[in-house]
Amino acid sequence: xxxxxxxxKAPPDMAQxxxxxxxxxxxxxxxxxxxxxxxxxxxxxxIGRERTT
Numbered sequence: 001x002x003x004x005x006x007x008x009k010a011p012p013d014m015a016q017x018x019x020x021x022x023x024x025x026x027x028x029x030x031x032x033x034x035x036x037x038x039x040x041x042x043x044x045x046x047i048g049r050e051r052t053t
Contacts, residue, residue, distance in 0.1 A: 003035075012039035 004026075008018050019037045026032035 012041050015039045 006022070010018055015037050019034045023032060023034050
């Protein structure tokens with residue numbers, strides 16, 4: 001069994017489409033399923049210092 005980790009630079013709303021496309025492509029080589037998909041949205045930049053308590 002192989003475990004493959006892939007990073008795709010795509011908008012977070014494309015996660016489902018990317019997951020399905022990868023699963024279909026990988027099935028050419030044997031039984032495959034996507035274990036997890038994590039969408040990371042870009043972080044907003046902050047100006048100034050963060051407050052600490």
